[in-house]
Amino acid sequence: MKMLPSSLMNKHWKWGIFILLALTILLLPLPAQSAQASEKYIQIQASSYEYNPGVVRVKPGERVTLELTSTDVTHGIYIDGYNLEVIAEPGQTQTLSFVADQTGTFRLRCSVTCGALHPFMTGKLQVGTNALLWKSIAIAALGIAVVIWTVRT
């Protein structure tokens, strides 16, 4: 069997270590964020083409009730990741209750065609710490170190 050149082997094991460490960082649970049994009511006003507030912050484990009011045409909220939806007719308020049992940031999207910029009507739901963001930054720093290590040696 043909052997790889030693320089290539050298680079391969460095990248192997990086992948192992990156996977460890990615899969490692962050210190547990205390689950809140409390309830949180949030009023969201939807108008073309924004939610107010645009960013909704809740604590992990909280029972969240979103009260969606539409001020112009029919709008909806679809929560990425949670795959939940609520639709409000103009002038009416509809509620959506759920337990914030997944941490991270989830995009809110209008689920009813509401006009020209409908596909871009978005907001955010932030549940606790965004572990993916911090893990990504850590992996980036580690990756840059490995790139320098492999290219410069």
Add this chain to the structure above:
Amino acid sequence: MNRVELTRVPLIKTALRSRWPQLILRVIALAGFLLAILAGISGTPVGSRNFGIVFVWIGWWALLMLVAVPLFGRGWCSVCPIPMPGEWLQQGALLKPQGRGLGLGKRWPNKLRNIWLQNGAFVLVALFSTVILTSPLTSALVLTAFLVIAIAASLVFERRAFCRYLCPVGGFIGLYSQVAPVELRVIDTSVCASHTEKTCYAGSAEGYGCPWQVFPPGLVKNTYCGTCMECLRTCPHDNLAINLRPFGTDLNNPTGRKMDEAFKAFIMLGSAVVYSAVMLGPWGFLKSAAYHIGSVQWLVYAAGFLTFLFLLLPGLFYAAVALGQTLGGKKAKPTGKAASRSRLFGTHRQAFTGFAYSLVPLGLAAWIAFSVSFVFANISYLWPVLSDPMGWGWNLLGTASLSWTPYLTQAVPTLQALILLGGLLWASRTSLRIADQQPAQPTAITRPLLQALPIIAFCAAVTFGLLGLLIA
């Protein structure tokens, strides 16, 4: 050298040399393109129910940015329908050369033999993009304008002047095609040296001289090769090949790095950042400003957009390059204030152009990460419009009533993070390689790592910004 010649496979070679598979694909694409224009003009004004919007800006865009560009480079250009009608008129034939075509056959002006016009065309489209991407009529008018300009360019200038110098899409496909794992190259340049007819450039009875105005024996990068396969057909010595190669091979080649391409890298990277903020961010005022063309808010948005693309991003990058040059010991020896400034600028300008190519993988990753979110959330609009392209209540394929369903919403943020991290690491690696290639001053102590570190920091800052916009 790490290449596999795909055209050694008889089936691949036959398929690429034959004009029929390409013509069939182009005719299908032309039909789709014309239907998109027709739907935009006469179909429903609701973008998410109109074939012209959904097919072009979601379906085609997904195919282009997630598959065609990263894997096949300019593969899309080889089947693009936009230059077809003009080319048919110019050549006076649908397939092989025969008879005489129409047109003045003028040479493209020397001063415009660069991609600055393509840069300008892309920025122009980008400035109006929130309307173009959502209004079927505006989108149809823009597509029609592309078609008309391509026909006019074919009738006035020789070969594919539109594709090479004007197409706003072709400009960035060319830049990012350097990353693709396929290339068209000459097999043995000594064969070309002894071939006096140069049929690959001049043409023959078997095919046209390179429509992209490229001299195939001199090809070292994918940027301007439209993979139209004409040279495969005209070479009597069978001396051209399609090769499989490692990703990003062209980025390691220091030949032909130019300021217009460098700025294309800034324009694309900057646009990906702005689009992520405007289209995927939670800020309604930004969307409104980008949409209301001609309003004061739009003018402020346009000024901000242009400042970010042409001043802020290149300015910060220039500062990073200058810092790297200073740290890396490549500063020219000053002999007076003015001379020093001029020499310093000259040195930095060259390094600025060179290092800008580090932004190619970073920009491509940014566009893929942006597109992943946009495409997976909206691709389900495609199924109803396939049955009802005009939004007139048809149900041709029985899919008209399928509702909007975002796909992979749980996986998308992780996918985006991985793509952006991959782009950052690739950009870092490319900047270190470019640092190694910088010409050293005779008295300078060269420290490539120190030159590259500020560039890596710049790339990391942009990546963290994008992570903030897309997944935070």
